[in-house]
Amino acid sequence: MAETGRRVGIVAGFRTPFVRAGTDFARLDVLELARSVTVELLQRAALDPAQVEHVIYGNVTRPVQYTNIARELVLAAGLPKRTPADTVTLACASAAQAITDAVNLIERGYADVVIAGGVEMLSNVPIALSPPLARALVSASQAKSMGGRLQSFRGLGLADLPPQAPKITETSTGLSMGQSAELMAKLNGISRADQDAWALRSHQTAAAAWDDGRLADEVAPVYVVDNGGRAVTRDNHIRRDTSLEKLGQLKPVFDRSYGTVTAGNSSPLTDGAASVLLMSEAKAAALGYTPKAFVRSYAYAAVDPSEQLLIGPAYAIPLALQRAALELRDIDLVEMHEAFAAQVLSTFQKLESKTFAEDELGRSTPVGTIDREKVNLRGGSIALGHPFGATGARCVITLANEMERQSAGLGLVSVCAAGGVGAAIVLER
Numbered sequence: 001m002a003e004t005g006r007r008v009g010i011v012a013g014f015r016t017p018f019v020r021a022g023t024d025f026a027r028l029d030v031l032e033l034a035r036s037v038t039v040e041l042l043q044r045a046a047l048d049p050a051q052v053e054h055v056i057y058g059n060v061t062r063p064v065q066y067t068n069i070a071r072e073l074v075l076a077a078g079l080p081k082r083t084p085a086d087t088v089t090l091a092c093a094s095a096a097q098a099i100t101d102a103v104n105l106i107e108r109g110y111a112d113v114v115i116a117g118g119v120e121m122l123s124n125v126p127i128a129l130s131p132p133l134a135r136a137l138v139s140a141s142q143a144k145s146m147g148g149r150l151q152s153f154r155g156l157g158l159a160d161l162p163p164q165a166p167k168i169t170e171t172s173t174g175l176s177m178g179q180s181a182e183l184m185a186k187l188n189g190i191s192r193a194d195q196d197a198w199a200l201r202s203h204q205t206a207a208a209a210w211d212d213g214r215l216a217d218e219v220a221p222v223y224v225v226d227n228g229g230r231a232v233t234r235d236n237h238i239r240r241d242t243s244l245e246k247l248g249q250l251k252p253v254f255d256r257s258y259g260t261v262t263a264g265n266s267s268p269l270t271d272g273a274a275s276v277l278l279m280s281e282a283k284a285a286a287l288g289y290t291p292k293a294f295v296r297s298y299a300y301a302a303v304d305p306s307e308q309l310l311i312g313p314a315y316a317i318p319l320a321l322q323r324a325a326l327e328l329r330d331i332d333l334v335e336m337h338e339a340f341a342a343q344v345l346s347t348f349q350k351l352e353s354k355t356f357a358e359d360e361l362g363r364s365t366p367v368g369t370i371d372r373e374k375v376n377l378r379g380g381s382i383a384l385g386h387p388f389g390a391t392g393a394r395c396v397i398t399l400a401n402e403m404e405r406q407s408a409g410l411g412l413v414s415v416c417a418a419g420g421v422g423a424a425i426v427l428e429r
């Protein structure tokens, strides 16, 4: 709890189905995806939209037409037009950032009711033009005469014409996320067999959580109006028929000769959105809501991207625990974003390592062992998918729901992100 004595509750949260890029949501506008889940949140929580004082939304591959999609969301979802809103980007941890920004607003007493979440539409990423062509087009649009417009295009070559698709590549290292995961697997000695076993578990727990209704409770259908109209109700990447044998047959993608990271033990490119309703404890009580969980602490940390790009959570987790005056052994449930199985297993390894604790964290004992049976009980990003801007909110929603269901006292979310950043959030009940 903050010094202000104001505790922030997770009152409700929903996500859209997470679907592979290029499938069910391929022709949907990114704003419509965010609007759909936010309207569902308001309706299912039976909240008067007039109560919402601020909206914060994560988004990574920013659509050209929406420079601040959070504010567009306010206007599209029928929230009060006087509700301020901002869009945040912290790569895969963007929605975690949106949620902790909301926590800051509420703890300071600047707001009582905030919607935070995120959206990603990898089916429809902004495609950039080459800088010379872009400059020529801007110059042509400003030219006063036809001659001036034509002049703007002088000097352009054929090589300047092809569009440039965005890449999941670190600017400072030139390595893709997958190549970085591959490097981590090698540096930490994470075997192919262990990665595949973790991926299999991700699919099995996700399938089980759909079968027993736990995921149906937190996923709001999206109505797609094109092509005759249909409701998209389920995640579409979970593979019920996968097995260690099938996973073992897949070829490595990011290092074809010596690699261990495959399509099977990586998270897929995904479309999806998630929205969370946060309130101060007092406001929730006044409006008759019982929060599923409260935010106890959070932390961000960053590492040199050229070393182990996705190891940030191994630094953020102990910091968030320290801020909560807790040890890892106190945590009942964990929701860990699975960018790659190699990244999850590397994080476990670092948390268990005395050398890492001494050399990197300045502590004499390891952070601790995470009981695998407490992790990602409704599946992880490998099976469910990973819409960059939304995953942090998906993790918080799932953790809060599972904590409520099990009457668990303490939960931990962790998310790794491009740039070497790690995020961790501690929830309590």
Ligand SMILES: CC(C)(COP(=O)(O)OP(=O)(O)OC[C@H]1O[C@@H](n2cnc3c(N)ncnc32)[C@H](O)[C@@H]1OP(=O)(O)O)[C@@H](O)C(=O)NCCC(=O)NCCS
Residues within 6 Å of the ligand: 092, 168, 177, 178, 199, 239, 242, 243, 246, 247, 250, 253, 262, 263, 264, 265, 266, 267, 268, 269, 339, 340, 386, 416, 417, 418
């Ligand atoms: C890894 C990646 C390149 C794979 O993309 P892809 O080739 O489109 O993946 P697919 O789902 O088509 O899978 C490739 C093959 O493996 C098979 N496969 C994938 N997962 C499988 C599983 N669990 N069990 C059995 N087969 C599986 C597919 O059926 C497909 O087979 P096919 O070629 O015979 O159709 C892509 O998902 C990716 O870039 N992921 C990383 C995203 C990322 O970096 N995120 C940021 C994280 S920080």
